[in-house]
Amino acid sequence: MRKVRKALIPAAGLGTRFLPATKTIPKEMLPVVDQPILLYVIEEAVRAGIEDIILVAGRGKHAIEDFFDRSYEVEDQLLKSGRKDLLERIVRIRDMANIISIRQKEALGLGHAVYCGHPVIGDEDFAVLLGDEIMHTEKDEPTVIAQLSQIFSETGLSTVAIMEVAAAEVEKYGIIAGEKTAAGYFKITDVVEKPARHLAPSRNALPGRYVFTSKIFDSLKNAKPGKNGEIQLTDAMAAIAKSEGMIGAYFKANRYDAGDKLGYLQANIEFALMREDLGPQLKAYLKELAAKL
Secondary structure (H helix, E strand, O other), X not given: OOOOOEEEEEEOOOOHHHOOXXXXXXXXXXXXXXXXXXXXXXXXXXXXXXXXXXXXXXXXXXXXXXXXXXXXXXXXXXXXXXOHHHHHHHHHHHHOOEEEEEEOOOOOOHHHHHHOOHHHHOOOOEEEEOOOEEEEOOOOOOOHHHHHHHHHHHHOXXXXXXXXOOHHHHHHOEEEEEEEOOOOOEEEEEEEEOOOHHHOOOOEEOOOEEEEXXXXXXXXXXXXXXXXXXXXXXXXXXHHHHHOOEEEEEOOOEEEEOOOHHHHHHHXXXXXXXXXXXXXXXXXXXXXXXXXO
């Protein structure tokens, strides 16, 4: 069985939808309750057995690297003040995986960001998780990357998460064309980047979770700029689907598009409601607020 041990997280975007907050703070470091978006993504990968996490970041994203480095002053203060619970949490974050940072020197698209990880990933199979998409599963349930990795292990084919969206939403996503198999998966035959509604081959969209063979790098190496003049990951995926084959699979998880303002607010509310220390009070407040509207 093939084991996926490396994951790449593109985190080089400018976060323009969250300006002016993201002028100095990376979008991926915006907090959902009390931990950054990126940490939820990394925790998903770690729970799936990922050992090495490659962060592809752009200029001005030093806060990401600093977050996973040691902070002597903070740790010393927590130790002296007896806050062992917080200290243990910070140490756990620091040591949860091997964090490797790579600089994307030019913003040439998602496909280019993934290709930047080639020197570290080499010829190994690997996962890709978009840094502003949170996929929540209960602790006793497999994460989305674990679900995809299981299918990948069984088939040996690159496997990507898909979800059905409304017709009005297809222009926001990469969309697959494919045939449903007896196993309930989709054999992908093509991938189109943000098609117009009347040109979309289906309503099955790509929400940002993938497991690839290293062959994806061959397609990205020779890729030409596509939509918006960028190297599109979807173009390379289409090439792989037509050559060695690719699987699309629905997933079981609550998905939050934390790169969108509404999705970000929803994530904060729902994650806070799950917390024993915040949930009851927040629920009561929301009921009071709803009664006033």
